[in-house]
Amino acid sequence: MTKDDMIRATVEAIHASPTQAVLYISGGASQALGWLISVPGASNTVLEAVVPYSKISMAQLLNKMPTSFASQQTAEDMALSAYNRALKLSRPGFPVVGVGFTGSLASSRPKHGDHRFPVQKIEIFNSSCQGLRTRQLEDKVSSQLLLKALADACRVSSLFVSELSDSELPDDYEKLFVEDQELQQLIDGEICMKIYPFSSEKYTPNSERKIILPGSFNPLHDGHLKLLEVARSICGDGFPCFEISAINADKPPLTVSQIKDRVKQFEKVGETVIISNQPFFYKKAQLFPGSAFVIGADTVERLVNV
Numbered sequence: 532m533t534k535d536d537m538i539r540a541t542v543e544a545i546h547a548s549p550t551q552a553v554l555y556i557s558g559g560a561s562q563a564l565g566w567l568i569s570v571p572g573a574s575n576t577v578l579e580a581v582v583p584y585s586k587i588s589m590a591q592l593l594n595k596m597p598t599s600f601a602s603q604q605t606a607e608d609m610a611l612s613a614y615n616r617a618l619k620l621s622r623p624g625f626p627v628v629g630v631g632f633t634g635s636l637a638s639s640r641p642k643h644g645d646h647r648f649p650v651q652k653i654e655i656f657n658s659s660c661q662g663l664r665t666r667q668l669e670d671k672v673s674s675q676l677l678l679k680a681l682a683d684a685c686r687v688s689s690l691f692v693s694e695l696s697d698s699e700l701p702d703d704y705e706k707l708f709v710e711d712q713e714l715q716q717l718i719d720g721e722i723c724m725k726i727y728p729f730s731s732e733k734y735t736p737n738s739e740r741k742i743i744l745p746g747s748f749n750p751l752h753d754g755h756l757k758l759l760e761v762a763r764s765i766c767g768d769g770f771p772c773f774e775i776s777a778i779n780a781d782k783p784p785l786t787v788s789q790i791k792d793r794v795k796q797f798e799k800v801g802e803t804v805i806i807s808n809q810p811f812f813y814k815k816a817q818l819f820p821g822s823a824f825v826i827g828a829d830t831v832e833r834l835v836n837v
Contacts, residue, residue: 559634
């Protein structure tokens with residue numbers, strides 16, 4: 532099997548996994564996008580790919596001007612932004628990953644310092660190879676690194692051998708968070724939502740539209756379950772789920788332990804619940820575009836002047 536065959540087999544394994552990804556790539560690893568898109572099944576994996584190459588493009592992507600464009604912090608910021616975007620674009624219940632890559636490879640202009648290509652999948656990797664490779668080769672090895680990082684995130688084996696030397700290989704380029712950390716990030720506004728896909732029902736791949744019943748659910752009761760059931764019969768195709776905002780417009784935010792206690796209710800009844808940090812309906816609509824929102828009579832009375 533040639534190296535090209537091994538790369539293709541790795542991409543096929545990535546596409547066969549349920550993981551969906553948003554990739555933000557700048558300054559290198561461009562071949563990785565070609566490998567991913569050229570193999571059938573790319574739509575199973577790639578939700579979005581963006582190349583913010585100019586300084587203004589990067590600043591708009593991150594909503595700030597980075598101190599250094601080829602740095603660990605910038606790659607972390609790109610990956611976090613990609614992760615939030617993936618949460619919004621993915622189908623409910625599918626695992627998602629945000630990939631951020633920023634590189635400083637060989638170019639026609641003199642470089643001050645090492646050629647670097649950090650990769651971030653929500654830890655960062657720095658590798659120095661100045662003067663050892665052409666830009667084309669640097670792009671190739673950085674693409675291999677990105678593909679391996681994505682394969683690891685999808686929990687599939689990368690079948691090819693990287694052309695990086697042992698001294699250039701990263702110790703770790705993936706940062707994982709436990710549930711409590713994710714919920715605290717949500718409360719702090721770093722991530723936009725966390726989905727608990729407890730429902731065992733299967734929905735068609737095209738059912739990306741959500742039917743959402745928001746509330747505090749303290750406690751969850753049969754009336755809530757019946758309301759969502761009726762809404763689903765009226766709305767037709769869609770993914771029914773409940774939604775709790777960790778942030779309240781009039782009260783202190785929920786604590787991590789409070790959120791977990793409420794989530795347990797949905798696990799017991801086998802219903803999917805989304806934890807967001809948007810207490811207002813116009814913000815919920817922006818977070819879940821195209822969704823149908825189910826509201827009770829008391830909420831209607833608050834929202835509509837009747």
